[in-house]
Amino acid sequence: MSIDTALYSDLKNNFTEGAIISTQSTADGTETIWVNKDFIVDILNYLKNRLTQPYQSLYDLTAIDERRRNNRQGQPDSDFTIVYHLTSFEYNKDLRIKTPLLGEYPSVPSITGVWELANWYEREVFDLFGINFIGHPNLRRILLPKSWKGHPLRKDYPARATELDPYVLTDQMREIEDNDLKFNPAEYGLKTKAEDTDFMFLNIGPQHPGTHGLLRLVLQLDGEDIVDIIPDIGFHHRGAEKMGERQSWHSYIPYTDRIDYLGGVINNLAYVLSVEKLAGIEVPDRVKFIRVMMCELFRIASHLVWLGTYAQDLGQMSPVFFAFNDREKIFDIVSAVTGGRMHPSWFRIGGVAHDLPNGWEKMVQDFVNYFPKRLKEFEKTIIQNRIFKARTIGIGAYTTQEAIEWGITGAGLRATGYNFDYRKKRPYSGYENFEFDIPLGKNGDCFDRSLVRMGEMRQSLRIVEQCVKNMPAGLYKSEHPLTTPPLKEHTMQDIETLITHFLGVTWGPVIPAGEAIVPIEAAKGSNGYYLISDGSTSAYRSRIRTPSFPHMQMLPLISRGYTIPDLLSILGALDFVLADLDR
Template sequence: MTIMTKEMSAIPTGAHKQALTLSMLPELEQLLGNNAIKQHTADHILTLWIDKHQLIPALNLLKSIPEPFNFLFDLYAIDERLRLDKALLPAKEFTLVYQLLSIERNQDIRLKVALEDNEHQVSINSIWPSANWYEREAWDLFGIVFDAHPNLCRILLPPTYQGHPLRKEFPCRATETEPFTLDDEKLAREQDALRFNPKEWGMDESSGDNDYLFLNLGPNHPSVHGVFRIALQLDGEQIKNSVPDIGYHHRGAEKIAERQTWHGFIPYTDRIDYLGGVMNNFPYILAIEQLADIRVSERVKCIRVMLAECFRILSHMLFFGTFAQDVGQLSPIFYLFIDREKLFSIIEAITGARMHPSWFRIGGVAQDLPQGWHIMMQEFVDYFPAKLDEYEIMVMQNSILKNRAVGIGKYDTQQAIEWNISGVGIRATGLEWDLRKSRPYSGYENYQFDIPTAHNGDAYDRCQLRVDEMRQSIKIIQQCIDHMPQGNYKADHPLTTPPRSGKSKQDIETLIQHFMNVSWGGVMPKGESSFAIEATKGINAYTLISDGTSSSYRTRIRTPSFPHLQMIPSMAKGLMVADLIVILASIDFVMADVDR
């Protein structure tokens, strides 16, 4: 990785207007003076190391300029202490990264702040309310303290947890720690720590002569779609306030990435949004290929798009059925599960697996398409649209569902941006923002399809748009069937992992490469690469940092569901408990996507 001291030209990706440079932001350039250090990254996002005291003024400025950077795309930390290429960076012991997005400009900017161990940083919660959870996560996993944070406490780990597991001194494997024990005394402490204390969250237990009721919804409840708890402050049946409580599904995916090879981590990505299948592999693989400059064939691009859209349909079908079920309509989910099985059978015939095929590879896919794939796919494409029309009438025209969903959980575009809402959530407010069109990847620019939008921004619109998106996915799959290119299913780049096994039988050099890449893993070049895609539930992105070894030094997984759940209190305030169930259903989340 090289730190650049002069302006550098970057290669724009997808439909970016122009690569962003500091000179294009004269107000920011004047504010920072000569203190900012520019860093070259493989993703060509303008990346600036700035002084910690300049962070708040810089963020306020970027949020207020014309065509503002007003979307807090991500906020995360890095433990730099064991980094092999640390001398190339203006880093200290820890780094805080603030990545901002300007939808109007279709550009990103990344600000970095270097910190010593135990050094504090001021919270940006007053600028973006969505920063609350991101800062809690950085404290929980790294121990970085944010001054003026409204409630800096554990978010993914239990309140009694000792240590901060994404610090480098924390072991990666359970076998490196003492065996876990849970005696009666410890169990009692753990249970007591989970008790909800309203005062910790600024809630009064009573108002005059009226005592509020505090109700736990979850963590084991069918309507919260996973192990997810919401502590509700109720005045009768009306929600006065609510506190989402996540972390019950946390498995340390970002920590696991530090000990797996680049190739070996692919199956773990499938378990993030476990309804998204290969859609989870997509941003991870693309970030690696961007880092190592691996170019894939048009056939690979088309295969990836086709499989990704299949999983978009599979995810939306399950959402559609469970949304109706949560409102009280049981029939649709049974019909939709039958159709999901039809599509899963095709996925299994192509990849050998169903929900978690882990089928995308660095430089391509695991195997070429089998003979007859197009016949199976065409049968489903011909069959499903008419069935979807039936389901839409059954569900979306149901008067009870309309009464339950129209006007519930409503927000506008500005609120969506403030809370980092992406995917269907922001498109339901009328904003046509879809990375497949705005920043096309894997050849999406070659496909004819529309981006459905709505204008009410409520639970009903969010459901309707997913129905519309399934139709667009069918259109994309049809184009893949009609125009599947010829070519290799795997690139010949030396870092393609694993290489095509057939070539390894022809000469000793390729056999050695195959043995090394499979047993030790490919060694990716030093650098930093971030790639975002339009996943089933919104924008999913992987940021990978390599210091030139066979595994990632830091893997950051930016999931859409994490910020989406943070908006629940503002969406549900003043509504009934039954309305909250509709809101939860309309968000369409899985807890593995939140907790990682």
């Protein structure tokens, strides 16, 4: 079934016979076009540069192992499919380009010439699928260690440790691993000396107070000036995408919490929205409001952690305690509502776990009344501090063009003055019902990024307040049969509902075959779950597009020429979470 769109015929006209294969309809309505791999570079180049309404940003690049997939009628034959998810912020639309590959370990031309940003994404696909990218400047594993055997996201790779032999770390293995961690500048094409200076290579991390987790940065230094940085990531990789393929649709929710572990239920939202899109569930208004309220509370909590630790990175000792104390106040609300704190896993497919508890209005209203005063204090003691300004203004600046080119989303993009917020531009979960502004920066430096986040906390507070005032009555779960666990009203009365309930609880729901992603505005940037169902009780492929990944890739670009203390300013202002980066 081929849908003829304007873009499809345009591509057909511009490229030779056989370059453009077909189109595909998806649950999320994103235009999807299959193209031949030999033309992929030209086609993407055309879409990015020569189209009248160009797709300037590569939102995501990933692969699907199609070999065991059912229900893919109408799609071209493929063993592995590479998926390029393009976005145009300017025209607010998405495009998915797919290219089918045949064979056990296929190859595809690298698109790093079109988007430099593709570099890490292609390495990731190589690492996890074993697909070779021809023409890639440095194709090596990125998340897994060099000595790893196999490519875990292939369907023939077991998902459970029990299917593997017991793991033993021999002395020999340890030696190999140790050696692999030694940094060899030549491997990355770095010089060890210039005309009049020898460079020093400084290893920051994986354990270092400034990296906020397991991240390793190798700095090429001339004195204290940074010549180049090689980020080494993957220390926090937990195979979250692989787990999505073995957990049921419902039981995967707790894993999502732990992706951006500061974002809590915001992760749930990205996931359940995609599932609901696949299942065609419309949730009641009350659910939307509850979800929005919890997400905005978590956005404030996440920004508070950023604020406290950022001040800490710049040597200011106290704010981290103030910020964490206020975050604790949010967690009081969160635990009263959900029973959990950082990882409540509280959203459900088709709703939320429970209704709001008695007296929630007062708790939330108290916080709404209390917090603005604190924000003013933070503004005064941290942001307006002259040393803080001296450390952040003009540091790590990038332009809107660079931000779009490198896949920056969220506060990092808006700090350049570019107004794009998924909550406004593509309202999901009822954000269109709320009044709030989008704080914008101007210069795209660390200071503007800080200002934007401070502003976002204020706006989130406004949204939370509107939730308290206008919370609609109604059900906290949809009546759709795929809601998990379903509402229990009729279970004891008629056999049909009882059976659905029983199956939904034991096997988990069977989500109709299809593909969907709903990008949302998470605390750190745009987060989205690209879910593929082949009509079974778990996802066939669950790709997690996280903001930290492209943000970290941009680090060397914006840090060159600065000094080590500036690196800490830049790292802090990126506001990444290691679990979000490595998944």
